[in-house]
Amino acid sequence: MALNTARRSGRRGRRRFTRRDLVVLGVLLGIPVLLDVAIVWGPTLASVVLSFTSWDGIGSIKWVGTQNYANLFTNYPPFWPAVRHNLLWLAFLGLVAVPFGLLLAVLIDRGVRFSRFYQSTLYMPVVLSLAVVGFIAQLIFSRDQGVLNAVLGNTKNPTDWLGDPNLNIWMILLAAAWRHTGYVMILYLAGLKAVDPSLKEAASIDGASEAQTFFRIVFPTLRPVNVIVGVITVIESLRAFDIVYAVNHGRNGLEVLSVLVTDNIIGEASRIGFGSAIAVVLLAVSMGFVVTYLVQEIRGEKSR
Amino acid sequence: MSRRGLLRGAAAGAGAVALPSLLTACSSGPGGDSKTIKLGSNSSDAVPKKAFADAFAAYEKQSKDGRKIKVNTVDHNSFQENINRYLQSDPDEVFMWFAGNRMQYFAKKGLLYDISDLWQEYKGFTPALKAQSTGADGKQYFTPYYYYPWAVFHRKSLFTKYGYEAPKTLDEYVALAKQMQKDKLDPIGFCDKDGWPAMGTFDYLNMRTNGYDFHKSLMAGEEAWTDKRVKDVFDTWRRLLPYCQKGANGRTWQEAAQSLQKREIGMVVLGMPHPGQQFPANERPDIDFFAFPEINPEHGQDAVEAPIDGFLLAKKSKELKNKKSMESAKDLLRWLATPKAEDVYLAGDPNNIAVNSGADLSKYTPLQKKSAELIAGAKQISQFMDRDTRPDFASTVMIPAIQKFISSPNDVDGLCNDIERQKKSIFASE
Numbered sequence: 001m002a003l004n005t006a007r008r009s010g011r012r013g014r015r016r017f018t019r020r021d022l023v024v025l026g027v028l029l030g031i032p033v034l035l036d037v038a039i040v041w042g043p044t045l046a047s048v049v050l051s052f053t054s055w056d057g058i059g060s061i062k063w064v065g066t067q068n069y070a071n072l073f074t075n076y077p078p079f080w081p082a083v084r085h086n087l088l089w090l091a092f093l094g095l096v097a098v099p100f101g102l103l104l105a106v107l108i109d110r111g112v113r114f115s116r117f118y119q120s121t122l123y124m125p126v127v128l129s130l131a132v133v134g135f136i137a138q139l140i141f142s143r144d145q146g147v148l149n150a151v152l153g154n155t156k157n158p159t160d161w162l163g164d165p166n167l168n169i170w171m172i173l174l175a176a177a178w179r180h181t182g183y184v185m186i187l188y189l190a191g192l193k194a195v196d197p198s199l200k201e202a203a204s205i206d207g208a209s210e211a212q213t214f215f216r217i218v219f220p221t222l223r224p225v226n227v228i229v230g231v232i233t234v235i236e237s238l239r240a241f242d243i244v245y246a247v248n249h250g251r252n253g254l255e256v257l258s259v260l261v262t263d264n265i266i267g268e269a270s271r272i273g274f275g276s277a278i279a280v281v282l283l284a285v286s287m288g289f290v291v292t293y294l295v296q297e298i299r300g301e302k303s304r
Numbered sequence: 305m306s307r308r309g310l311l312r313g314a315a316a317g318a319g320a321v322a323l324p325s326l327l328t329a330c331s332s333g334p335g336g337d338s339k340t341i342k343l344g345s346n347s348s349d350a351v352p353k354k355a356f357a358d359a360f361a362a363y364e365k366q367s368k369d370g371r372k373i374k375v376n377t378v379d380h381n382s383f384q385e386n387i388n389r390y391l392q393s394d395p396d397e398v399f400m401w402f403a404g405n406r407m408q409y410f411a412k413k414g415l416l417y418d419i420s421d422l423w424q425e426y427k428g429f430t431p432a433l434k435a436q437s438t439g440a441d442g443k444q445y446f447t448p449y450y451y452y453p454w455a456v457f458h459r460k461s462l463f464t465k466y467g468y469e470a471p472k473t474l475d476e477y478v479a480l481a482k483q484m485q486k487d488k489l490d491p492i493g494f495c496d497k498d499g500w501p502a503m504g505t506f507d508y509l510n511m512r513t514n515g516y517d518f519h520k521s522l523m524a525g526e527e528a529w530t531d532k533r534v535k536d537v538f539d540t541w542r543r544l545l546p547y548c549q550k551g552a553n554g555r556t557w558q559e560a561a562q563s564l565q566k567r568e569i570g571m572v573v574l575g576m577p578h579p580g581q582q583f584p585a586n587e588r589p590d591i592d593f594f595a596f597p598e599i600n601p602e603h604g605q606d607a608v609e610a611p612i613d614g615f616l617l618a619k620k621s622k623e624l625k626n627k628k629s630m631e632s633a634k635d636l637l638r639w640l641a642t643p644k645a646e647d648v649y650l651a652g653d654p655n656n657i658a659v660n661s662g663a664d665l666s667k668y669t670p671l672q673k674k675s676a677e678l679i680a681g682a683k684q685i686s687q688f689m690d691r692d693t694r695p696d697f698a699s700t701v702m703i704p705a706i707q708k709f710i711s712s713p714n715d716v717d718g719l720c721n722d723i724e725r726q727k728k729s730i731f732a733s734e
Contacts, residue, residue: 056696058415075726077722143551160550160551163551163711164553168554263700264696264700266385268385268695268699271700
C-alpha cells in the first residue's frame, strides 16, 4: 500500500513530497526540535531573563535590570579569578596537555618497546570521572597526609599544595591534564593509524627527514582529529567543575565559573538571579568559541 | 507502518518525555496510608543514622495506633543544597533541619507548618530553646532534639603530661600557646578547607569581644562589617594566627581532629562531635575541653555556641492535608520532644547532648556531662554563623572572605569593605 501511494504521487508530477512524507518529516524533525527548544533553548532563555531579576527560588520575581551584572563585575571577589582560571585551564590543556598527548601518540605509534603497556597506562585515567581524579589528587597533594609531601620528606614545613591559593590551581591543572593527555593521545593514535603508509613511504623516498615527514605530511592529514581535539579541549576547560568541586568546592584559589553558578543557584543560597547572570557570562564565552568553530567549519566545507 | 501508527508512536514518544514529571506528580496523592509517616533525613553518616533508626524503632514500638515511620535518607550535603527545592515540591511530612535563622528563613517563606499548639504541651525546654524554635512571626515551627557545644578541645593526657592549665582569658590562652610551641607542639589546630569550621572561631572571637547582642545584629545584617568592632575581631584573630596550624585552607576538620588525636597539636576549636568521631573508641575518654577564653571582661564567657538540630513539618507535603496523616505526624513530634526519645538516640550517638531537661543524665559520659553544664551555664546560646545569618550571605560571601583572611591576614580593611559591600547587595534583595 505504501508503495502504491508513492507511485501515484510520483505520477502527479511536480510535488516532491506527499502529505504522508510531510507528516513523517514533520514528526521526525519536529520532535527533536521540540525537545531542543524545551530542554536546551527554553532554560537558556529563561536563564537570560532571570539574570535581570532578583529571585530566591521561592518568592516573587522582581525585575532589577542590569544590577546583577554590575554587582558581578564590581562587587563579587571570586568572579574575575574564575574567569582567569577558566582561560588558564584552556591555555594549559591546549598548550601543554594536547601537544604532550600528540607526542606520546607519535612515540607509541612508532612502536617503542612496551608500547601497549604505555598505551593502556596512559589511557587509564580517561575512564575515571574528573571527580574521582579530584579525590586521587587529594590523596597525593594533601598537606598533612598526602603522598607527595611524604615522598619529599619535608615534614618540618610541608607545602600546602591544595590550600595555598597561588599554588593549588596548578596542581589541579596537572591532575586535569593527567586525564586529558590520555584522552588526546588515544584520539591521535586512532588518527595516526588511519594515515596512509604509502604517503610516508613516498616522503622517505623523496628524502624527507622524520621531522619533515611528520610536520609536512602526517600532521596535515590529521586535520579532522585536530578539530575534534580542539573542540574537546575547549569543552573540557569551560565545563571544568567536578575536580575543583571535589577538592574544595571551588573556593580559595580554585574558582571557576561553573562552580560560582552552582554555588549561587543550586546551594542553599538560591540567589537565582545573580547565579543566572554568571551563567549568562559563561554562555557568552562558550558562544564565542562555538561560533568561531562553526564559521571555520562552514568555510572549510565550502572551500573543499 | 500506517500514518495513524506513526502519529501514535509520536504521541507515545512525547508522552515518554512528559511521563516522568507526571509520575512524580501523582506518586503520592492524599488519602494514602495515614499511619505511615514519611520522614526526610539528612543523617547519612553511619553513627547518627544508626542512632536515629533506633529512635524511630522505639517510636513504632510504643505507638498504640500502629504508626510506622518511612525514613528517606539523603546525603547530608545534598540535603542541604536541595532543601529549597525539596520544601517546595513534594516533601516528606516530617524532616530534619536546624534551628535559628536557617529555620526562620523557610518559615518566613511559608514552607513550614506552624506547631505552636504542640509547643504548649512540650515540657522540659528552656526559653532559649523556644526562642531558637520560633519564627520571626512569634510562632513555633521547630521541635528541638539534640545539640552540641563548640569549645576548645584538647587531650586530657597531654595536658597532664606537660602540666598545662585550661586558660580563662585570651592572655592566658596565648601564653599557653607559647608554652606549647616551646614543647614542640603546634599549639592551635586550624582547618577551613570545607569553608565552615573557621566560622566557629570567628563567632567566638566576636561574641567574646563585642558580646552576643552585637554578634546577633551583625549576623542579621544590621551592623556594618566595616565597624571598628569587627576589625578588632580580625585583629585579635591575627594575633592568634602565629600559634595556629599552617595551611588551614588545605585541611579538613577530620584531619585537624586527627592531629589532635595524634598529639601533634595542643588544642582546637571545634564542635563536640568532630573530635568525637575521629578518636578511636578507647581514646574517647581522653577528650576534654574548656570554654573559649574571655576577651572582654564585660562579656566574660557568657555565650556558648551550640547548634540545635531537630524536626519540622513541611507545609507543602500533600499528606499533611489529610487530617489523619497530620495527626500521625504531630504524634511523632510529640514523642520526639520527650526526654525518653532523646535518651534512645543518645545511647547510639554519645557525641551530642539532649535538649530536654528531663533527659536521663546518668548514662552521660563525663564529656557529655561537662557539655551539658557548659550549655546550662550559658546566658546566651548562638547557633553557628551559617545558621545565624542568611544562607546566601554565609555561603557566597563569608566562606570566601574567611578563607581569604586565613591566606592573607594583613588586609583587614580591604576584607571588611568587601564583605560590607556584598552584604548590602544581598540584604537589599528582599
